[in-house]
Amino acid sequence: MDLSLLKTLNEDRASRRAAILVTDMPGGGQRVIRKGDDYAADPLAEEFDKRFRSGKSGMVATATGEAFLNVSLPAPRLVIIGAVHISQALVPMAEIAGLDVTVIDPRTAFATEERFPGGRLRAEWPEDVLAEAPLDAYTAVAAVTHDPKIDDFPLIEALKAGCFYVGALGSRKTHGKRLDRFREAGLDPGLFERIDAPIGLDIGAASPEEIAVAVLGAVISALRQAPGAAA
Numbered sequence: 001m002d003l004s005l006l007k008t009l010n011e012d013r014a015s016r017r018a019a020i021l022v023t024d025m026p027g028g029g030q031r032v033i034r035k036g037d038d039y040a041a042d043p044l045a046e047e048f049d050k051r052f053r054s055g056k057s058g059m060v061a062t063a064t065g066e067a068f069l070n071v072s073l074p075a076p077r078l079v080i081i082g083a084v085h086i087s088q089a090l091v092p093m094a095e096i097a098g099l100d101v102t103v104i105d106p107r108t109a110f111a112t113e114e115r116f117p118g119g120r121l122r123a124e125w126p127e128d129v130l131a132e133a134p135l136d137a138y139t140a141v142a143a144v145t146h147d148p149k150i151d152d153f154p155l156i157e158a159l160k161a162g163c164f165y166v167g168a169l170g171s172r173k174t175h176g177k178r179l180d181r182f183r184e185a186g187l188d189p190g191l192f193e194r195i196d197a198p199i200g201l202d203i204g205a206a207s208p209e210e211i212a213v214a215v216l217g218a219v220i221s222a223l224r225q226a227p228g229a230a231a
Helices: 003-014 045-054 085-096 126-132 148-161 172-184 189-194 208-224
Strands: 019-024 030-034 058-062 065-072 077-081 100-104 120-122 139-143 165-168
Touching: 003 019, 003 030, 003 065, 019 045, 045 065, 045 208, 077 085, 077 148, 085 100, 085 208, 100 126, 126 148, 139 148, 139 208, 148 165, 148 172, 148 189, 165 208, 172 189
Parallel strands: 077 100, 077 139, 100 120, 139 165
Antiparallel strands: 019 030, 019 065, 058 065
16 A cells, blocks of 8 residues: 555544545555545445445445445444433443443533443533544434533534534423524524434333433434435
């Protein structure tokens, strides 16, 4: 591999940017395609879109022979705002599903090691945590505190960052008031439809454990399916 390409790929990994190394098998030529690049005119554009969603590397046929697509995606993250009962059930399930999970809650009565053993727990305000670890397109955010002082900031930041999933707990009435606050804060109303509220798949979930299942299902659906695809 060309050293400049290797350096580029390493920089992309460090910056949590998705990239595909395309290797032309007959000639050995290589190039890098990044998610967000303007590759619409590329003959492999549709294949790139599929691979960026699936994360799977593999061989594809081209007009000049086969090419190998080596896909490098950032590890998907789930940031849970609120150390509540739903979060206690959601953390181990999300970790089993391969997500890197962080729970954020400044309320130290809830954010304790006893309630979240072995997990990445931050008993701090979301503003402080996200300043150190900014959100990105391969991060999902689930806000479940029911407290606007805690939930609103990370939800707004998630929409601005283009997080692949943004969910918020609360009734439709609660969500309506939330959107009113977001309008007052100057957030583009065009982003509002990206918020999954009430949070999670509509499976009739009632208990915290069932709601956690619904949330995880929605997160995985958003990660793996094309925009506009049915959940």
